[in-house]
Amino acid sequence: MEEAAIFAEFEHDPEAVERLEYAKRFRRSLTHEAQQLRDEVAEREADAAEVERLRGEGLPVLTAEEVAAADEVLRIERLLNAEGEPVPEEEWPSVPGARVHVVKEWVYPEDEYDESEDDTDDEADDEADDYEPAEPYQQYVPVWVVTDLDASGLRRRGGVSGGASSGSTADEDAGESEEEAEARREERRRVIAYNKAWASAETVRREWLAGFVARKTAPEGAEALICEAVVTGHHSLSKAMDHRHPMLFTLLGIPAPTGYYGAGQDECRKITTKATTPKAATMTTLAAVVAAWEATTGKHSWRNPSAWDARVLGALVEWGYQPSEVECILLGEEPEPDADTEGEANADEASDSAA
Template sequence: MTQTYEQINPTHITIGDNVRLDPRLDTDFVASIRERGVLEPVLLYRDGDGTLTVLVGQRRTLAARAAGRDTIPALVSDTPPADTDRLVDQYVENEHRAPLTNSERITAIEQMALAGLSDHQIAKRTATPKATVQAAKAAAQAPALREYADQLTLDQAAALTEFDDDPDAVEALLAAAATGRFDHLAQRLRDDRAESAHRAEFAAVLTDQSLTVIDDPGYGDTTPIRRLSRLTDDDGTDLTPDTHAQCPGHAAYITTAWRTPTTDDQEPADDVDDQDDNQDGDEDESWPQQVQVLVAGYVCTDFAAHGHHDRYASTNASPSGTKRVADMTDTEREAATAARRNVIESNKAWKAATQVRRTWITTFAQRKTAPTGAEAYLARVLIGGHGHETASHEALTLAGFPGRDDTTSWTAASEQRAAAADATGTASPKRALQIGLAVAVAMWEERTHPNTWRNPSSHDLDTLARLKDWGYPTSDLEDRMLTSPDEDPTD
């Protein structure tokens, strides 16, 4: 048997029988052939009448046809193989061809970037999505973590590098990847870091104002520390931050409160005894106009020694009318502490999940066809009255119809609604259904608020369950909402 190297027009090649029944010509593969051509010669044989038939390289040949290549390299044998040899060779060639691992992709893309290729050039020349190129380059920034890349997606490997200075976070993220909750934990870790940095900045603002900053004193009466909202002077006059400023025990702790945005959310606010991390934002339509900001809570570090009086010391109730911590049994105190901690943690978990969910919805909105159950869900939305509202600027943006930033949200929303309507008019029936579904889901998402996890409506639970069915990786908190919808998560 002799072989010759030739350049052959792929349309002149007969495919013949092949163990690969479906060539699976994905768009990235065809794009690669269009950009770079066939780099590895296909194996052909020429029979007595001159017909060229593929032995090895069916996908490359078909992709070259689809890409419009004029010629491809080929090694041409003058002797047809035995059927057994052909089948064995095709099986081995397909079965044992291994794709690049993520660590290999990261290394290769890093080397291409170091050689001077831009993200766009790498993406075009390798037929790789630009987002994948960028994720690989980001993952390359932490060589010590590259060993974990093959356990993760490239996006996850890139996210892991954000925490390369925190071994505990890396370990937790690797474990979360195995359970499908990597994105939720990564977002929570980002939120915690941002909050820690924000609190440090705010503490510096308070310190610059000559305030002593202490840890949150909690709600117990077992220490000499008291919030100013509980204290009076000898005449029974309430103490305020201004009237208490000269007391040696004057101090502040950092907490949060819901506020309508102002020009400077870093300014210390009035005493906020009852507004802390375990408090909720408003549930009504006005909530989107409020944000959670850092504020100062004022205390006296030794109220009795400085001549102040606790107005609630002689009662069995706290300012909110509940039983004082000092009057609780150990069991009650532990339960109250656990409940408060659960609320704080759940608030943070819901905040992180909201970001992950909205990112997922943005991608979900681009699907070409609606998932199973879309029609029934939309019917329930309409029957329940949830689809009678006009879609907002924020919801339409989330659904894939971004509006102009140089106009009012009302004008932008009007233009976005027109764009969405036009899209349904030109789309296939399946895509039109998906557009309607995406807008309905985005409208629900835009109306969620910090208290949704605590008091979910039937529509909240229905939508969350459908998102899970359609591929959204729910967080632990969201799963608890779905599995115990009739229980108060704070209990």
């Protein structure tokens, strides 16, 4: 029934249907594939809205279709004028054929954290110990570009003009070989693709967890996971207990009281009093352990998977969860390259690696 509903949702999109059929043929999760398709649609709509917004401000913005059709999209800031000098920023809009390409760049908030700003009192030390990097996010950046180098009157760095090969790049001028530059670009494409895949997987996983924590009895092996989390005092559980289990409230569909420590003891006690049997109490405790782990996951998880990530996710898989390919990295499995996700990543960096 669920499979039929997914195919019906995307029946208007032949490419989406093809991806779903591919996933089904190779026994990949249709639920994860469908969520990625939804997120991609939402992203394209957001991209188009940003283009229209900037056009409303009078900027000559390229549409996604125009970018795809262009032979080259070259950043003016990386090109030289006839005198061999960089074009002053204030002159970029005046370059013949100059357009604006809206690109997305990743921002990593953890880079903004400065330990030197911590106070020396106990409370500040506790806050520093409790610090976890915020999730990276993408922001739109309008970039002035040209799509016809000859018509612009500019040339690439290294003396290569419009009709010649683009083999000489700014990165190579900086001493980076072509192999090193391509490896860097490939890693960037991988990060973009996996970050997007993780965001989609998170939506699916939390929907599944919301159903899981509502179980009346715990699955086989729950006691061992609870024991390990409690006896070892794992950081994720300790943090959740300090903050009164905000993710548990979220998964249970209960509004979490606000405040520095999140939900209060009285609210947590209401959850425990509903567990009136030993089996129910075990399930509630398991839900707290799993929710605590979930609260500490994010796009950093696939880049730096831990043994506890593998332990918890492995248990969820045993209990019926079907992980996406990017989540399988936490289990020690590297995903196979995917032409569709890499294509999306290439689109994100279309002008960023040019010139």
